[in-house]
Amino acid sequence: MSSTLCEHQGCRACRAAWDTPSREPLTFQGTNHERHAHLHQCGRCGAYWEEGERAASEISAEQASDFLQGVEMEEKARKILEDLTECFCGPEVVYEFSNDLHRFRVEGRPAHWIYLAQDFVDSHTALEISRFLPTDELVEDLKQSEQSRWLSVGTYGVHDVDDAFGGGHAL
Ligand SMILES: [Zn+2]
Numbered sequence: 001m002s003s004t005l006c007e008h009q010g011c012r013a014c015r016a017a018w019d020t021p022s023r024e025p026l027t028f029q030g031t032n033h034e035r036h037a038h039l040h041q042c043g044r045c046g047a048y049w050e051e052g053e054r055a056a057s058e059i060s061a062e063q064a065s066d067f068l069q070g071v072e073m074e075e076k077a078r079k080i081l082e083d084l085t086e087c088f089c090g091p092e093v094v095y096e097f098s099n100d101l102h103r104f105r106v107e108g109r110p111a112h113w114i115y116l117a118q119d120f121v122d123s124h125t126a127l128e129i130s131r132f133l134p135t136d137e138l139v140e141d142l143k144q145s146e147q148s149r150w151l152s153v154g155t156y157g158v159h160d161v162d163d164a165f166g167g168g169h170a171l
Helices: 012-017 061-088 118-122 126-132 136-144
Strands: 026-032 037-042 048-051 056-059 093-098 101-106 112-117 150-154 157-161
Touching (some): 012 037, 026 061, 037 061, 048 061, 056 061, 061 093, 061 101, 061 118, 061 126, 061 136, 101 118
Parallel strands (some): 112 150
Antiparallel strands (some): 026 037, 037 048, 048 056, 101 112, 150 157
16 A cells, blocks of 8 residues: 555655554544544654545544544434434434434335434534434324424424425435
C-alpha cells in the first residue's frame, strides 16, 4: 500500500505502518460504516489516517473530528433502530439519514415513518432518546392504523407530521 502514499503524508513511521500487520505506531480510533472507513492516529506525529476499502490517506484534525462525530451518530442511530425494532416487535424497521433527519421506516401495509432531527440526536444520549420513542400504546395505534403515519420525535414528545416533513419521501 505504501507505493500509493505520498511523501508529505504523516511521518516515516506511520507511512511504513500500512505495510505491517500490527500497524504500529497507528492506533485505531473508530469505524464509520457509512463511509466504509476506519480512522487511525499516529502515535509519533499525531497524523490522522482514514483507511478506506482500497487505500489509506492522511486527513486533517478537523476531518477526523467530523469522522468521529459520524461514528457516534451511527452508534446512536443503530441503538435507536434496535429500540424501535424491539418496540414494534415484528415489522422490519429501515434506517436512513438525509436532510438532517434520522428516518426510520416501519415496513408494513401501510408503512409508517419516524423522524428524529439531527440536533435532537446529537444533544441526547441513546438512553435519553429511548425515553422519547413511541410508547407501547402509540405503537399499538400505528399497528392498527389503516393509513401511513409520519411521526416526528423530539423533546416535545411525538408529533404527527405530514409526508412533506423534512423534504418529502427520502425513502
Ligand atoms: Zn506519523
